[in-house]
Amino acid sequence: MKDPVYKLIELTGTSTTSVEDAVDKAIKRAHKTVKNLSWFQVIETRGNISKGTVHHWQVTIKVGFGVED
Amino acid sequence: MKDPVYKLIELTGTSTTSVEDAVDKAIKRAHKTVKNLSWFQVIETRGNISKGTVHHWQVTIKVGFGVED
Amino acid sequence: MKDPVYKLIELTGTSTTSVEDAVDKAIKRAHKTVKNLSWFQVIETRGNISKGTVHHWQVTIKVGFGVED
Amino acid sequence: MKDPVYKLIELTGTSTTSVEDAVDKAIKRAHKTVKNLSWFQVIETRGNISKGTVHHWQVTIKVGFGVED
Amino acid sequence: MKDPVYKLIELTGTSTTSVEDAVDKAIKRAHKTVKNLSWFQVIETRGNISKGTVHHWQVTIKVGFGVED
Amino acid sequence: MKDPVYKLIELTGTSTTSVEDAVDKAIKRAHKTVKNLSWFQVIETRGNISKGTVHHWQVTIKVGFGVED
Amino acid sequence: MKDPVYKLIELTGTSTTSVEDAVDKAIKRAHKTVKNLSWFQVIETRGNISKGTVHHWQVTIKVGFGVED
Amino acid sequence: MKDPVYKLIELTGTSTTSVEDAVDKAIKRAHKTVKNLSWFQVIETRGNISKGTVHHWQVTIKVGFGVED
Amino acid sequence: MKDPVYKLIELTGTSTTSVEDAVDKAIKRAHKTVKNLSWFQVIETRGNISKGTVHHWQVTIKVGFGVED
Amino acid sequence: MKDPVYKLIELTGTSTTSVEDAVDKAIKRAHKTVKNLSWFQVIETRGNISKGTVHHWQVTIKVGFGVED
Amino acid sequence: MKDPVYKLIELTGTSTTSVEDAVDKAIKRAHKTVKNLSWFQVIETRGNISKGTVHHWQVTIKVGFGVED
Amino acid sequence: MKDPVYKLIELTGTSTTSVEDAVDKAIKRAHKTVKNLSWFQVIETRGNISKGTVHHWQVTIKVGFGVED
Numbered sequence: 001m002k003d004p005v006y007k008l009i010e011l012t013g014t015s016t017t018s019v020e021d022a023v024d025k026a027i028k029r030a031h032k033t034v035k036n037l038s039w040f041q042v043i044e045t046r047g048n049i050s051k052g053t054v055h056h057w058q059v060t061i062k063v064g065f066g067v068e069d
Numbered sequence: 070m071k072d073p074v075y076k077l078i079e080l081t082g083t084s085t086t087s088v089e090d091a092v093d094k095a096i097k098r099a100h101k102t103v104k105n106l107s108w109f110q111v112i113e114t115r116g117n118i119s120k121g122t123v124h125h126w127q128v129t130i131k132v133g134f135g136v137e138d
Numbered sequence: 139m140k141d142p143v144y145k146l147i148e149l150t151g152t153s154t155t156s157v158e159d160a161v162d163k164a165i166k167r168a169h170k171t172v173k174n175l176s177w178f179q180v181i182e183t184r185g186n187i188s189k190g191t192v193h194h195w196q197v198t199i200k201v202g203f204g205v206e207d
Numbered sequence: 208m209k210d211p212v213y214k215l216i217e218l219t220g221t222s223t224t225s226v227e228d229a230v231d232k233a234i235k236r237a238h239k240t241v242k243n244l245s246w247f248q249v250i251e252t253r254g255n256i257s258k259g260t261v262h263h264w265q266v267t268i269k270v271g272f273g274v275e276d
Numbered sequence: 277m278k279d280p281v282y283k284l285i286e287l288t289g290t291s292t293t294s295v296e297d298a299v300d301k302a303i304k305r306a307h308k309t310v311k312n313l314s315w316f317q318v319i320e321t322r323g324n325i326s327k328g329t330v331h332h333w334q335v336t337i338k339v340g341f342g343v344e345d
Numbered sequence: 346m347k348d349p350v351y352k353l354i355e356l357t358g359t360s361t362t363s364v365e366d367a368v369d370k371a372i373k374r375a376h377k378t379v380k381n382l383s384w385f386q387v388i389e390t391r392g393n394i395s396k397g398t399v400h401h402w403q404v405t406i407k408v409g410f411g412v413e414d
Numbered sequence: 415m416k417d418p419v420y421k422l423i424e425l426t427g428t429s430t431t432s433v434e435d436a437v438d439k440a441i442k443r444a445h446k447t448v449k450n451l452s453w454f455q456v457i458e459t460r461g462n463i464s465k466g467t468v469h470h471w472q473v474t475i476k477v478g479f480g481v482e483d
Numbered sequence: 484m485k486d487p488v489y490k491l492i493e494l495t496g497t498s499t500t501s502v503e504d505a506v507d508k509a510i511k512r513a514h515k516t517v518k519n520l521s522w523f524q525v526i527e528t529r530g531n532i533s534k535g536t537v538h539h540w541q542v543t544i545k546v547g548f549g550v551e552d
Numbered sequence: 553m554k555d556p557v558y559k560l561i562e563l564t565g566t567s568t569t570s571v572e573d574a575v576d577k578a579i580k581r582a583h584k585t586v587k588n589l590s591w592f593q594v595i596e597t598r599g600n601i602s603k604g605t606v607h608h609w610q611v612t613i614k615v616g617f618g619v620e621d
Numbered sequence: 622m623k624d625p626v627y628k629l630i631e632l633t634g635t636s637t638t639s640v641e642d643a644v645d646k647a648i649k650r651a652h653k654t655v656k657n658l659s660w661f662q663v664i665e666t667r668g669n670i671s672k673g674t675v676h677h678w679q680v681t682i683k684v685g686f687g688v689e690d
Numbered sequence: 691m692k693d694p695v696y697k698l699i700e701l702t703g704t705s706t707t708s709v710e711d712a713v714d715k716a717i718k719r720a721h722k723t724v725k726n727l728s729w730f731q732v733i734e735t736r737g738n739i740s741k742g743t744v745h746h747w748q749v750t751i752k753v754g755f756g757v758e759d
Numbered sequence: 760m761k762d763p764v765y766k767l768i769e770l771t772g773t774s775t776t777s778v779e780d781a782v783d784k785a786i787k788r789a790h791k792t793v794k795n796l797s798w799f800q801v802i803e804t805r806g807n808i809s810k811g812t813v814h815h816w817q818v819t820i821k822v823g824f825g826v827e828d
Contacts, residue, residue, distance in 0.1 A: 005563060024191065029550060031191075037190060052099075121169030219282040260645065328514030330503070386666070463796040467786065532717055583810075631821070694773055
């Protein structure tokens with residue numbers, strides 16, 4: 001069996017509703033160009049505020065995927 | 070154009086339901102006295118437990134807002 | 139009044155739906171063997187990905203509880 | 208029951224005798240203007256030195272207190 | 277001699293030219309309301325970009341000042 | 346000679362008087378069930394406040410001890 | 415399918431030869447009492463020195479394993 | 484309105500004159516291939532030394548930009 | 553003389569034998585597409601466990617390389 | 622007026638009684654060879670344990686002092 | 691070819707004008723006694739304030755240099 | 760019995776073969792001038808790359824040793 005090598009990229013997903021939705025959106029977008037996304041890790045959770053309510057949740061994640069030989 | 074200066078304050082919001090609701094409550098409360106809240110950053114997520122379930126989510130955030138001249 | 143001593147254990151809860159549900163599951167499981175769980179702190183939020191969507195949220199928490207004399 | 212919101216402020220207390228006394232002095236001073244201080248967390252412990260002995264312990268803490276509705 | 281107590285506030289200064297200018301602007305603004313600012317510490321250096329050049333340097337600092345008795 | 350293996354557990358000791366006493370109390374309690382405690386490391390120092398004075402120092406430590414073969 | 419819950423324990427393995435051997439020894443020892451160890455993460459690498467050479471590598475790891483229902 | 488997704492890349496800019504110039508050079512270079520760079524964050528500031536003076540400032544930044552749909 | 557700009561990418565190499573071999577494998581793989589790799593930095597060392605022994609060392613590194621003009 | 626330059630050295634003081642005493646001992650020892658010690662910062666607090674009580678507090682500090690021209 | 695060994699020392703340079711000048715001053719001073727300084731890394735940027743403007747930038751750096759055989 | 764005081768110095772060892780060898784080389788070199796080295800802690804692991812393979816492992820350690828009275 002081979003020893004796999006993975007690449008990690010960093011993305012910020014945004015959502016007006018939740019942390020989970022922001023992460024989902026980042027992963028869905030990355031999946032358009034990289035099919036074998038394998039895991040993610042939340043790096044930072046921020047957001048902007050408009051009129052005293054959260055406008056966009058901004059969640060930065062690292063996403064790992066195997067690089068083919 | 071002027072170079073704005075921002076102040077950051079630190080708040081802990083609490084909620085019996087979710088991380089997002091705890092953040093919302095902290096921001097809503099701050100909005101009562103500061104109208105131009107601009108962004109936030111999650112610093113820490115904790116909670117207390119009662120009878121084996123989360124009683125209160127306690128989410129500490131930094132909130133930034135422009136200070137007028 | 140006595141000065142209590144607490145023990146902290148580290149758990150990773152998983153959920154297909156949300157960060158909150160992953161934490162709940164870890165706490166519920168710990169409650170089966172330790173009745174007086176008192177507080178928790180989120181240490182890390184990760185997850186695995188399957189076909190471009192989050193498969194499992196994996197949330198690592200520290201949970202504190204009083205140790206009896 | 209309501210979900211409380213807390214504010215955190217950062218203070219540096221100083222003392223010629225001990226870490227504990229420096230923290231006490233910071234909290235006593237804050238108590239003059241904010242009555243419902245609830246908890247603190249030590250952020251950093253420093254000090255200045257005079258003639259080869261500690262002159263002032265300088266202990267920086269975050270102090271949390273509930274903000275009324 | 278008394279043991280002084282200090283308060284720390286967090287500010288983000290901005291500047292189109294340099295890190296130093298962003299810090300200066302934050303301190304000058306704070307000086308309008310607090311006269312005895314004593315020291316600062318750089319917490320984070322960020323910026324926004326417009327057409328491939330830095331538009332605003334955004335430098336977040338903690339500023340300490342003695343609180344009177 | 347054998348290569349020892351150690352286990353680390355995390356405890357929060359509390360005390361109304363000092364950081365040192367809070368650590369002592371955590372270690373004394375652990376010693377009731379584990380005899381060969383070997384070293385500790387302070388992880389976090391917090392406390393709760395009552396009427397403007399520290400009520401309980403809460404010091405979280407990691408404690409290491411050799412696990413027998 | 416069920417959502418698994420994992421427990422993490424912290425161990426320090428030691429070895430006179432290498433980082434890898436120290437980790438192996440910690441994991442082998444833990445395997446005596448917990449059969450389904452799943453992953454580890456290196457937390458800290460230290461060692462003691464005797465006569466100008468490394469005597470023991472001391473590698474602290476967190477080890478995760480599934481807790482049964 | 485859509486929820487944007489951003490990608491973050493990490494670059495080290497160098498300059499014989501200043502931190503600001505090192506950041507500018509990294510951003511200018513990235514702008515050649517990515518037009519909509521949006522923000523940056525300084526990660527680390529290092530440099531090499533030649534004959535007792537700074538030869539190159541080496542400033543590592545994360546740069547974020549929106550990824551199109 | 554020109555001021556070089558570097559790009560950093562993050563990779564996880566894996567190996568059944570050692571930390572060094574895991575790093576080597578990540579760098580060898582990256583070298584297939586980027587010829588002028590210049591330096592690396594170890595970010596995290598993890599691994600998975602099978603039957604009480606390390607199955608794969610998983611070492612995450614940042615790798616830097618000069619970007620041509 | 623000249624711009625002073627400071628050197629920082631790292632020391633671990635030990636004491637059977639308290640954190641403060643361990644710091645004092647480290648500073649007193651350093652004062653034997655460096656007269657103008659100016660400030661210190663606590664880096665880490667550890668200790669060894671003997672028969673269920675703290676044997677030595679081990680407090681690591683950075684100490685700064687001006688270097689003469 | 692030999693494998694070099696480097697020593698790192700920590701210095702705080704100060705300047706009334708800029709971060710870069712503070713670093714330069716620390717390196718120039720170190721160069722008086724150590725000729726082969728090789729690289730530096732910025733650890734912390736602080737300063738003191740006088741009458742609402744920065745009086746001294748205080749930049750702490752680690753400086754590395756090869757130790758001869 | 761006396762309370763010992765320790766000094767910590769920071770070194771970067773290098774090796775073409777392994778992390779362990781780089782640490783050994785740093786400690787051996789320090790042992791030439793300081794005989795009672797007592798312990799070390801790995802701070803950072805980096806390396807430079809030549810033609811797609813690790814040229815030098817560069818491991819930065821802190822080394823502690825007792826200072827005589």
